[in-house]
Amino acid sequence: MVVLGVILLILGLVLSQSLLVTIGLILLVVGLVLNFVPMGGTRRRYY
Numbered sequence: 595m596v597v598l599g600v601i602l603l604i605l606g607l608v609l610s611q612s613l614l615v616t617i618g619l620i621l622l623v624v625g626l627v628l629n630f631v632p633m634g635g636t637r638r639r640y641y
Contacts, residue, residue: 599621
């Protein structure tokens, strides 16, 4: 999810599409939150 967010963010900046930049930022933030917050008491990683 983090990688997809970064790809969409870069594509949005290169193609000057504000929608892609917004979706990329949202995916990046959600991916980082899911990556650093342990779900269910375990240290599972979501990539």
